[in-house]
Amino acid sequence: MIDQKVADASASSGGQQPQRGRRIQDAVIRLAGNSQDGIQAIGSFLARLAGRTDKDVMTYMTIPSTISGGPSIYQVRLGTGEVLSAGDDVDILVAFYQHSYNDHINTLRDGGILIYDSDNVKPDENQKRYRSVGVHITGQTVEAIGGTAKDKGKNMFVLGLLARMYDLDVPKLESMLQAYYKSKGDDVIRNVIGAFNAGYGYDIGRLTDTFKFVPSTNKTARKQVVTDGNQAIAYGALAAGIRFGAGYPITPWSSVMEILRAELPKYGGIFVQAEDELAAIAIACGASYSGHLSLTGTSGPGLSLKTEALGWAVMAEMPIVIIDVQRGGPSTGLPTNVEQSDLNIACFGGHGDSPRIVLAPSSVEDCFYVTLEAAKLAREYSCPAIVLTDQALATRVETWEMPDIAKLMQDLTPDFAPRGPNYKAYQNTVDGIAHHAPPGTPMLDGKYPVVTGLEHDETGHPASRPANHVMMVAKRRRKLQVLASRLPKAETYGPPEGNVLLVSWGSSHGPVREAVDKARAEGESVSGLNIRYIQPLQPGISEIMDGFNHIFVVELNDEGPYGYGQLAGVLRARFCNDKIVGINKTDGLPFKIREILNGMNERLKKTPGPALTHA
Amino acid sequence: MIVEAENLEVKEIRLTDRPKYTKKDLVADHPTWCPGCGDFSILSIYFKMMEKLQVPHEKITSIAGIGCSSRFPYFVNAYGVHFLHGRAAAFATGVSLMRPDLHVFVFGGDGDAFSIGGNHLTHAARKNVKMTYVIMDNFVYGLTKKQTSPTSPLGFKSKTDPTGAIDHPINPMKQLIAAGATFIARSHSHLPNHVMEMMEKAMQHDGFSVVECLSECTEFYPGAFDAANPRKGGVFNLVPAEHDATDEVAAYKLAMADFPGYFGVFYNVQRPTKNALEARLIADAKAKSENATPVELLQKTFARLS
Ligand SMILES: Cc1ncc(C[n+]2csc(CCOP(=O)(O)OP(=O)(O)O)c2C)c(N)n1
Ligand code: SF4
Numbered sequence A: 001m002i003d004q005k006v007a008d009a010s011a012s013s014g015g016q017q018p019q020r021g022r023r024i025q026d027a028v029i030r031l032a033g034n035s036q037d038g039i040q041a042i043g044s045f046l047a048r049l050a051g052r053t054d055k056d057v058m059t060y061m062t063i064p065s066t067i068s069g070g071p072s073i074y075q076v077r078l079g080t081g082e083v084l085s086a087g088d089d090v091d092i093l094v095a096f097y098q099h100s101y102n103d104h105i106n107t108l109r110d111g112g113i114l115i116y117d118s119d120n121v122k123p124d125e126n127q128k129r130y131r132s133v134g135v136h137i138t139g140q141t142v143e144a145i146g147g148t149a150k151d152k153g154k155n156m157f158v159l160g161l162l163a164r165m166y167d168l169d170v171p172k173l174e175s176m177l178q179a180y181y182k183s184k185g186d187d188v189i190r191n192v193i194g195a196f197n198a199g200y201g202y203d204i205g206r207l208t209d210t211f212k213f214v215p216s217t218n219k220t221a222r223k224q225v226v227t228d229g230n231q232a233i234a235y236g237a238l239a240a241g242i243r244f245g246a247g248y249p250i251t252p253w254s255s256v257m258e259i260l261r262a263e264l265p266k267y268g269g270i271f272v273q274a275e276d277e278l279a280a281i282a283i284a285c286g287a288s289y290s291g292h293l294s295l296t297g298t299s300g301p302g303l304s305l306k307t308e309a310l311g312w313a314v315m316a317e318m319p320i321v322i323i324d325v326q327r328g329g330p331s332t333g334l335p336t337n338v339e340q341s342d343l344n345i346a347c348f349g350g351h352g353d354s355p356r357i358v359l360a361p362s363s364v365e366d367c368f369y370v371t372l373e374a375a376k377l378a379r380e381y382s383c384p385a386i387v388l389t390d391q392a393l394a395t396r397v398e399t400w401e402m403p404d405i406a407k408l409m410q411d412l413t414p415d416f417a418p419r420g421p422n423y424k425a426y427q428n429t430v431d432g433i434a435h436h437a438p439p440g441t442p443m444l445d446g447k448y449p450v451v452t453g454l455e456h457d458e459t460g461h462p463a464s465r466p467a468n469h470v471m472m473v474a475k476r477r478r479k480l481q482v483l484a485s486r487l488p489k490a491e492t493y494g495p496p497e498g499n500v501l502l503v504s505w506g507s508s509h510g511p512v513r514e515a516v517d518k519a520r521a522e523g524e525s526v527s528g529l530n531i532r533y534i535q536p537l538q539p540g541i542s543e544i545m546d547g548f549n550h551i552f553v554v555e556l557n558d559e560g561p562y563g564y565g566q567l568a569g570v571l572r573a574r575f576c577n578d579k580i581v582g583i584n585k586t587d588g589l590p591f592k593i594r595e596i597l598n599g600m601n602e603r604l605k606k607t608p609g610p611a612l613t614h615a
Numbered sequence B: 001m002i003v004e005a006e007n008l009e010v011k012e013i014r015l016t017d018r019p020k021y022t023k024k025d026l027v028a029d030h031p032t033w034c035p036g037c038g039d040f041s042i043l044s045i046y047f048k049m050m051e052k053l054q055v056p057h058e059k060i061t062s063i064a065g066i067g068c069s070s071r072f073p074y075f076v077n078a079y080g081v082h083f084l085h086g087r088a089a090a091f092a093t094g095v096s097l098m099r100p101d102l103h104v105f106v107f108g109g110d111g112d113a114f115s116i117g118g119n120h121l122t123h124a125a126r127k128n129v130k131m132t133y134v135i136m137d138n139f140v141y142g143l144t145k146k147q148t149s150p151t152s153p154l155g156f157k158s159k160t161d162p163t164g165a166i167d168h169p170i171n172p173m174k175q176l177i178a179a180g181a182t183f184i185a186r187s188h189s190h191l192p193n194h195v196m197e198m199m200e201k202a203m204q205h206d207g208f209s210v211v212e213c214l215s216e217c218t219e220f221y222p223g224a225f226d227a228a229n230p231r232k233g234g235v236f237n238l239v240p241a242e243h244d245a246t247d248e249v250a251a252y253k254l255a256m257a258d259f260p261g262y263f264g265v266f267y268n269v270q271r272p273t274k275n276a277l278e279a280r281l282i283a284d285a286k287a288k289s290e291n292a293t294p295v296e297l298l299q300k301t302f303a304r305l306s
């Protein structure tokens, strides 16, 4: 896909006549400025416009580590067809300041276009690598709407420039701007539209190429929605019927709790801001016990705190959904960067044998569906279910198909129908699954259960007899084995046999798929396998692995002392397969396609493996 | 779901004319406590109080942390939870907020409440979550066999302070007043009638009510509370009749008295409960969205995002 776009672009750098309306498949636009310039607004308007015009979109942004001001970027990749990553290289860089130019010019691809604010930026005039287009962004904005509003209007001016450059749907954009700024009053709207029109009217086509997206061939019947991953999780929880949550603020989890705090009351629910993460999960356990499936969530350090009560929920067989938005660790680590290094704590964190369900969404859309599924599984298996998402998924914006809410919405009204006689809260059933009766449920034989974290017998009574512990440990573990057997069979992306299998999970899924596409387009035998069910694993993985000479697990964590990361460690332990090797990185940024392919080729050089048997 | 709701109604009707239960119906396992442990008396008062008030059997909910005292729920034949050391108040918060039909009781020790659970106690109190917390204070860690507790007096010889405790103890009453609890009482397990009176008042209180009940650990701190036990030659000083329990400063002054101090209701005020405040948020939000159904609400949200 990357190759099709602007194939002859390098020729257009230098002094040639700009070309108008060149056909492109997708475009990667990076806006670099300071956080107060409203560059995020440009990005999110572009993203929402894409959703309304049958384009796919993925964004990527860095949040400055300081609260106010500071350099910030927003990258948008717009495309016709599936957009799987935020793009390795930038087609267009918009630089508001000298530091923006200095820091980001290297991300601009050869033959790309630099648009800079000539009031603030002095670019290298001798280079021939890309085309430089200077625009008096500050001056033009002041001219359009007056001096006082200049800092506020620059983003709208740039949005206008880009709308002209990419032949975007201006009436739709204008109506979005009107709707968005409606509450701010007429003056603001006048300035916004004024700045936008000035940018649009600037006719940047005199200075540089302009583009047109090839029309979409597979128009979907359903409308598109545009959200970030954390929104998808919050709305997924609402669709799942979750009406209670508790949490403690921590980046990048907080926005999930902020949404739920605002939304839940409308649904008759409550979200509690707890005193800490220990309390948050304890409160959520209490609400689940009371009969209402509950959610808690956190990032990094908070998950460490939650492991004590997580163990209780496993032992007490209490359904609960736990969201972990991974960030760089350990400790406070990299609070605003991505890492996939909580897999071990999610699967194994805590003392004792404590089997729990762990799922990892692979896209913004999947954040919605995985949360729904986690809620279903937690209830069905009376077991905590962890949703392992990450900072990249949490903060990026994607377009996805409008979910069918009427079909998906769950009603989890507690069941107070009398139980018994001989009701056993921890009945040792064949599949290990038993369900609690919420307090308030009459027991026909007058015997009421205690729910506990002490080892107990089937009725909930403390029992430390050796045979009982053996039985109950097995019961709790058996639930996961039963779940594993019921999961859909794993499937590869691309042929089920070949030379290289690239295994992904969570946010590395998109880049891995794109890497597979790219490698296959170059004639290489590469397939992908995404692991959505981290614990328990789906059936069929072993058979898939048998069909490949090389297995590389692509994950954003450290390769550890033995050369493989956290998911790879789980897969190695499970399948005793020493072909499993890691492609890891820890720079706090999402994978680039190039990094995956380079990693693959390096490893292939080291261990060429058996001769290629499959094409 | 509708079928179940119908079942429930049928059941409710039956429940109203069912025979009254007695203490015997509430007895579960024989307590594992040491002979003479003060906790026995609190358990039997709980039975007696429930028998008197006839709280529907299936609605009695007792929640505990970890400790000798926290074994409590196993000894009551009713819904019970044995949670984590120190975090019962947090757990009970979730139960209380989602289930206004239950009156939630929390039982636990001094270490559970004031040491590992100090933060949870503080925040449940300040939020005024409706529940009754009975702190069975024996001035020592019982379950783990005689370590210093946050209420152990200076000089108390324990396994972790063989030469006597050197860390200043917590004053439970002061701590609870400062935290914002809206009903605070103090009692002594050797005076069952007083305990019963305090627990009943606590239960009637609409908000976060707490009773610190001195409860002797005969095994590791025998005689700790003799000074307040008339049968052992001590004096049981009731809170003076003229004490104004709505006066925070007066309550604080009462709490300053040297051991064994006063017994009775130190503080009792009305402040909106978190339960009520959350219910109001829900009512307002529902009114604003004109009682839209969950499907309508979420569809509207997604329409906005498209
Ligand atoms: C996280 C954790 N830390 C420590 C313990 C061990 N522990 C159990 S009970 C207890 C203290 C008990 O003292 P108290 O709360 O006063 O209750 P008592 O036994 O005196 O009634 C301790 C330290 C535990 N169960 N969990
Ligand atoms: S150790 Fe103390 S507190 Fe524990 S049961 Fe025995 S007497 Fe009671």
Ligand SMILES: [Mg+2]
Pocket (backbone or CB within 6 Å): B067, B109, B110, B111, B136, B137, B138, B139, B140, B141, B142, B149
């Ligand atoms: Mg104690």
